[in-house]
Amino acid sequence: MNFSKKNHEYKNKNRSVVSKKITVIFVCAFLSLGLNAQSFIGAWESYHTSENGDKLKSIVIFSEGYQVISTYDSITGKFISTEGGTWKLSGDTMTETAEFDSMHPERVGTEVSFQVFLNDSIMGIVGWDRKFKRIDNGEPGKLNGAWLMSGRVKDGQTQMNDTSRPRKTMKILSGTRFQWIAYNTETKQFMGTGGGTYTTTNSEYTENIEFFSRDDSRVGASLKFEFDLVDGNWHHSGLSSKGDPIYEIWSKRE
Template identity: 55%
Template sequence: MKNFLSLCIWLFIAPLAYSQDLIGAWKWMETGEEGEQVKGVVTFTKGYQVAAWFDAETGNFIRTNGGTWNLDGNTMTEIAEFNSEDPEKVGKEVSFEIEWNGTDKMRIVGMDTWAERVDNGEPGDLAGAWLISARKRNGDLQSINTLRPRKTMKILSGTRFQWVAYNVATKQFMGTGGGTYTTVDGKYTENIEFFSRDNSRVGASLEFNYAIDDGDWQHSGKNSRGEPLFEIWTQRD
């Protein structure tokens, strides 16, 4: 009887535990149309997710999509805010079942490839979904309305980052890039693995200063063109 009760309790709490365990980054490998090895990465933060596919050897960008997500038991429901391959999917809701192999492997039911956990949202200080809310131009700090349709978002797990520029009203995808990051002694360092606008940036490392002020992320240094920047990012609700 004791073992039966333990099993019932586990069956009740397991979906809740797995739902929480989705937070962080996951990766997988698949074969592309021309036989190339394609790396896929998906990052889940509270309420938002982003997935990207790129050539594992060259970093050549292939596609990305993302938006909101919710897990009810093993049923995943997503609503796309952007989709570089098929803009008509923006705003559409899609649901599918996922299955688990322990807590560190998952896949969509019916798919061959298992995604493996990269991290659980640690150790980086900036895990979450952020929208740019201010930027200095010609020395003046200019506010950016985070509620407008045109968005620049960064989603970070504990070790990975991806930024995306898009417009939810026009369904336009404008660009993305991503890779790994670290936060050490007030320094935020990006290591670029893919960049849709300029593949020559792949392999570059960029170091910035960062600080959290009243919940906002202050980001300063030089951009990928060597120009000074100061930005403020606000975490999404």
């Protein structure tokens, strides 16, 4: 027998097996890397029809570590529901912990994991028919991220709040979308929310309201404010939706 030839064939076969294994590992790693490299950060939208035939719109906003999804009537702006909290991604598994849920408050504090998919313009949950189309990737907004109401200025006096307390007002922004939510993580109470599109031009911040849980008549209104970033905090002043003067301070969530 030609041991030299047999040994050569064995080495070639072994190299082929190792090569295939490396290829499989590389492809799996590449797919996992691809999902993580394509960021969920930004805003996403989806349209669907209710059982009553109403055309509904759902908006998801992802910032670093925080997310919210809201559904409202795409024609009238009538608010339907909102839920959100923290999120993290491991491979293609997303894990969310609820901080608020307007329809199911008992979910507050619970954690849920599910498999997701993502390409540059479409994302969704595996096994769920509804898909979301990308609106923006966190740009061009100067204020994208999750913020907590941390203080007010009244009569020239600055009053700061403890943002670690259960009662929170969060505002979460993508590059073009905004939403504020008032809630209590201890009592699981949802107090209200509103959202839509926004722009920042120089020192002017403008909100265009598309839904408002407390008063549908505010839908379609545009509110202009002066804003500035001072030591990392967002200073926000102008007139509220009721026409009252406000000066708010918001701190970035970590």
